Amino acid sequence: MKIGILGATGLAGKSITRQVVAGKTGKAMLLGRNRARLELLREELLPEAASLPDIAVIDLKKQESLKRAFEKIDILVIAVSSAEHLPAVVRAALDTKTDCLDILLCSKAKRDFLASMRTMFEKLGLCYITDGGYHPGVPAAMARWAETLCPGLRSVDIFGSFGLKWQKNSVTHETLLDFMRELKAMDMSVLQDREWLSSWKHVKRFDFRDGRGKQDCAAMGMDEIQLLTGVIPTLKNAGFYIAGFGRPIDWAFMPLSLAALHLFPKTERHVARFFRWGLERFGPDTEWAILHCTAQGDTGSIEIAASYPDPYAFTALPVIACLKQYADTPRRPGLWHQALYVEPERFWLDLQVMGVKITCSTNPKA
Ligand SMILES: NC(=O)c1ccc[n+]([C@@H]2O[C@H](COP(=O)([O-])OP(=O)(O)OC[C@H]3O[C@@H](n4cnc5c(N)ncnc54)[C@H](OP(=O)(O)O)[C@@H]3O)[C@@H](O)[C@H]2O)c1
Structure with missing residues (x-):
């Protein structure tokens, strides 16, 4: 499974990326707006990486740049600062049939937007997991x-x-x-x-x-x-x-x-x-x-x-535990909340195994 991390250079994004490249689940692709920062992160990760992650420079205002990157991944973890550009990200995800998991704060704007997309996710068979991370998420x-x-x-x-x-x-x-x-x-x-x-x-x-x-x-x-x-x-x-x-x-x-x-x-x-x-x-x-x-x-x-x-x-580990379930259970299209998407017993067992x-x-x- 190829996992794109949008906002990989941020604190939460880095933590999630670290867990993915350490071989916890799938292969990572680092997505961000600044090539130099992405390359620096890739260098930082080298000693702990099972394999070198790919990089994609994206511009959240340019659909083509998003679609080009999303075509190479199975699921996108959204760890950017805010939900401001979520409509553009979701549009590109729908066009490329890329599932998503966001760890953004549960704001009214995000909630209203995702609720308006629910039927579309179901119709086009896209799995969107929202409110990932620790809180929200756990x-x-x-x-x-x-x-x-x-x-x-x-x-x-x-x-x-x-x-x-x-x-x-x-x-x-x-x-x-x-x-x-x-x-x-x-x-x-x-x-x-x-x-x-x-x-x-x-x-x-x-x-x-x-x-x-x-x-x-x-x-x-x-x-x-x-x-x-x-x-x-x-x-x-x-x-x-x-x-x-x-x-x-x-x-x-x-x-x-x-x-x-x-x-x-x-x-x-x-x-x-x-x-x-x-x-x-x-x-x-x-x-x-x-x-x-x-x-x-x-x-x-x-x-x-x-x-x-x-x-x-503690923000990254629940995302990894959720991705593990996403990877080896049948795809469930629609709009989900991480805390309700996961099967709780396995989720808690996986968190414990990962050191929580x-x-x-x-x-x-x-
Ligand atoms: N659910 C939870 O438990 C939990 C816990 C912590 C954080 N969060 C959420 O996770 C998100 C990230 O938090 P953080 O603490 O990691 O923040 P952060 O360190 O400030 O990182 C923000 C990331 O977003 C990127 N970014 C911001 N604006 C962008 C744009 N216009 N285009 C492309 N990339 C952009 C930044 O890229 P640059 O490096 O290029 O600036 C950086 O990679 C936030 O939404 C936060 O609320 C959730």
């Missing part, structure tokens, strides 16, 4: 695994926390801008008694038992969590909650930046720079990524925790 797969181990779940809460050394991991300005826009539009919906409700009060304190003590975690509405009621019919309460970036960011830089974005939307580039400075100056000096699921239901309760020391590797630390404890009802 939380609903965690809930689905919990349901297989402890059927009849009524409540599921999933908590996430990650730390990144922002000085070392310099995301592009486009990615940070997209992140700020999503933060501004953040939906804080949770399922309460079978009803989706949004409120800024949806904050829970949670102890990840990682030595950092209890942390405030804010609800973050994600499509994959909303879709859970379709696969766990007993579900009455559910939510995904994300821990903050640390006090200086959560209490000063974040509210100031959000206020500025609302009051002076035209200054978003400056606000993003200010926020980046805050992250680099006051953000964490260690790295981690944890997801923790706590669920209760008819047959008992269950807790699952998954962690990995490097957040970008997973603990699971069940407490069956007497």
Whole structure:
């Protein structure tokens, strides 16, 4: 299987590429806008590569350049900064019958666009997997695994926390801008008694038992969590909650930046720079990524925790686990979410084999 990675030179793209070239699944083709950066990446990868990956320089505004590259691959992993150019990418993917998996943030623009393409994917037999990566990407797969181990779940809460050394991991300005826009539009919906409700009060304190003590975690509405009621019919309460970036960011830089974005939307580039400075100056000096699921239901309760020391590797590994299933199960055309596309037991087993630390404890009802 030939896997194209669009945005291979980015932090997430590099991490995914590293896993692919290390022989985890298929052969890699690096797609990007800058030949020098792509060649530098290929050189970096040489010592760990089972075979030298191909390179394709693309221009997201030029259909021909996309189609030329897509003709040489089976599936495209989309790891660019934002969904801005997604319509052009999807058009070329449809023309060349190239399946796709994106790890982009689940924004309204992306959701609306993909929903409008759903029938086309089905009609033309294209498999499009959206919301790949770690979050989005893993939380609903965690809930689905919990349901297989402890059927009849009524409540599921999933908590996430990650730390990144922002000085070392310099995301592009486009990615940070997209992140700020999503933060501004953040939906804080949770399922309460079978009803989706949004409120800024949806904050829970949670102890990840990682030595950092209890942390405030804010609800973050994600499509994959909303879709859970379709696969766990007993579900009455559910939510995904994300821990903050640390006090200086959560209490000063974040509210100031959000206020500025609302009051002076035209200054978003400056606000993003200010926020980046805050992250680099006051953000964490260690790295981690944890997801923790706590669920209760008819047959008992269950807790699952998954962690990995490097957040970008924790973004890449679920993509690889999903691609493994894509590669050796019959093609399923249509629009999927990674967390709902995967068969959960195998997904979790593969993640564990790839080094993700997973603990699971069940407490069956007497
Ligand atoms: N689901 C998850 O768990 C998860 C986790 C982390 C990130 N993400 C998402 O993954 C994406 C990448 O994040 P990141 O942190 O890796 O960002 P990043 O380091 O800033 O990388 C962005 C990549 O996009 C490329 N790019 C941006 N604009 C482009 C354009 N117009 N044409 C061609 N290439 C373009 C950049 O190319 P250059 O190198 O040429 O600048 C770079 O390769 C973002 O959408 C982010 O939200 C998802």
